Amino acid sequence: MANDVRAADRDTAVPTPRGRAETPPGRGLLLAAALVLPPRLTPAGVKNDRRYRSIDKYRFVCWFLSVPLLVYGIFVISPFLQAFYYSLTDWSGYSSRFGFVGLDNYSRMLDDSDFWASIRHSVLLLVVAPVVTLGLGLFFAFMLQAGGRRRRGEAFSGVRGAKFYKIVYFFPQVLSVAIVGVVWGAMFDPITGPINEVLRSVGLGSLARNWLANPDIALLCVLFVLCWMFVGFYVVLFSAAMGSVPGEIHEAALLDGAGRSTTFFRVTLPLVWDTVHTGWIYMGIQALDAFAIVHIMTINQGGPGNSTLVTPVYLYKKAFDVGQAGYATAVGVVLLVVTMVFAAVMMLFGRRERIEY
C-alpha cells in the first residue's frame, strides 16, 4: 500500500501551487511522516500543504482497511491457500513433520470406497434437496399469494392469515442447526420419538421403525430434515418475489381464462425465475454442506455403516479423528471443485432472459 501512496503523492505534486514555488527542504520527509502520524501531531506547515489532502485520504484508507484485511488475510485467506498445499502432503496433523507426496492423496481417493460413498450421498442431497425444498417453497408461496377466496372482485388474493403462516414456517430457519439436529434426533427415536407413535395411532404401525438405525432410511431422514429446515425460508423469499409482480399481470391471465395452475407455470414462475434460480444455487450449496445435521443426528456421525456419510463429515473425521490432515484437505479440495462445478453448471443452464415488468 505504501507504494500506491507515494505514486499518488507524486501525481498531485506535479502542478506546483503558485505561492509555494520553493518548497522548504525536508517537507517531503514531513509529508511521509504524516502518513503514520495522527492528525493532531502533524505540524501545521504540513497540514497546509496541498498534497496533504491526498495523504490524509490515503492514511485513512490504510488505517481503515488494515485491521479487517489483517484478520481476514490471516484467518481466512491464508488457511484457504495453505489447504491446497497441504493436500499434496502426507501430513498427519499431529506433528509439524510432513513430506511432499504430490498427487498421492488424490490417487488414493480413487480407491477409497468410503470417500466415494460420501460423494454419492452429498451429490444425492445436492440434487434432491433443492427440488423438494424449492418445489414446496413455491407451492406454499403461491398458495399464500393466490390461494385466497376471491374477495371484492379481486382476481387474485392472498390466503387469510398469510402473515401467520409465514411466521410459523420460518421457525426452523431461525433455530440453530445444532438444535434442529438434536430435536429431530429425538423425533426419530424409536422409543420416545413421536413419529412411530403417530404412525401407530393412525393404524400404520407396520411402518414404525428405528429410523436412524436403518441404513436404507437414514439418509432419507437426513434429506427430510434438510428440507424441513429450509422450506420456510423459500416460502418467505418467493412470497416477496411474487408480491412484487404487478397484480394486473395475474388479472389479465385470469381474464384470458387461465386456471391457477396454468397461471402459475406460465405467468408466475417465469416472472420469479431469477429468484428461484439464485435460491437453487444457494440450497445446493447448503445441501453440500449438510455437516451439523449428519454430525449430530446420525448414529456414529455418518452411520449406520456409511449410509449417511457426507463429504464434509468424512473430511472432519479424517482430519480430527484419525489424524490424516493432508488427506482430509485433499478431500476438501475435491469438495470445493464439486461446489464450483455445481455453481458453474447452474449459472450456465439455469439462466433465462430476464423479464422486465
Add this chain to the structure above:
Amino acid sequence: MSATKPAPVEEAATAPGRPVGGAGEGPRRKHGKGGTLNVFSGAFLVLWVVMAAGPLVWVMVNSLRESGEITGNPFGWPSALSLENFANAWSEANIGTYTLNSLIVLAGSLPGTMLLGSMAAYVIARYTFPGNRVVYLLFAGGMMFPIILAVVPLFFVMDNFSLLDTRHGLIIAYIAYSLPFTTFFMTSFFRTLPGSVAEAATIDGASHSRIFFQVMLPMAKPGLISIGIFNFLGQWNQYFLPLALNSTDEDKALLTQGLAELSVNQGYQGDWGALFAGLTIAMLPILVVYMVFQRQVQEGLTAGAVK
C-alpha cells in the same frame, strides 16, 4: 411425518389446481370451484404449520414432564407443572455455563464484525485508491468457498497464535468468517447512500473518520440492522467453528456444542427431561425475539441470502 412426506404433499399440490384450470372457470364467479381449492390449499398450509411448529411444541411440552413419563410415551401433558428439568439442565448439564459462553463470544464477535465489516465496506465503496477492486474481490470471493476446506489449516494457524480453546480466539474466527458477506453487503449499501451529505461534512471541516462514525454509519442504519440480524443468528447458531477450534475444554463449550453433547449423553443416562429442557432454554429466547422482530428478521435473512 415420515421422511418421505414432502413428496406426496408436492404431488397433491398440483391436483387441486387442475379442476379449476380444466373447467376454464370464469374469474369473476365468486365462490365457484375455488371453494374446494381453498379447502385443499388451506389443509396443506395448516399441515405444514403442524410440521414446522409441531416438533418445537412437542419439545417444549416434554420439557415440563418427568423423564420417567417421557420414556415409552412421547405424547402427553405434564402431570404436574415441574421446573425440575430446567434446574437440572441449567446446573447439572451445564446449560447455564454454555449459554454464558455463547453470550460472551457473541458480545465480542457481533460488534467486531459490524465495525470491521463496515469500515472495510465504507472505504471500498466510497474511496478510489489503487487496489480497490482487488480488495473488493478478495472479500466477495470469500463467500464462495466452503469453510470446511480451510478448517484444517485454520486449526494450526489458531494453534500458532495460541488461540485454540479460547473465547477471544473464537471471537476472532467468527469475525473473520463473517467479514466476506458483511463487507459485500455493506459495500453495496454504502454505495446507495447520497454523497452530498458527506461532502457537506467535509466542507465543514470534519475528518474522514469523523464523517464515517458520525454521518455515514447513522445513515447506514437500515443496512446495519439487516446484516446485524443475519450475523447474530449466524454466529449464535454456529456449530462447526466451535467444534473444530474449541473442543478440548468442556467448560468452554458453547451452547450448540453443549446441546449436541447432551443429546449423546442422554442416551446413556436416560435423562430425557434435561435434554428437552436444555433445548427449550436454547430455542425459546430466539423464537420470542424472532416473533417480536419477525418482519426485520425475515427481511434481514432473505436479503442476506439472495441479493
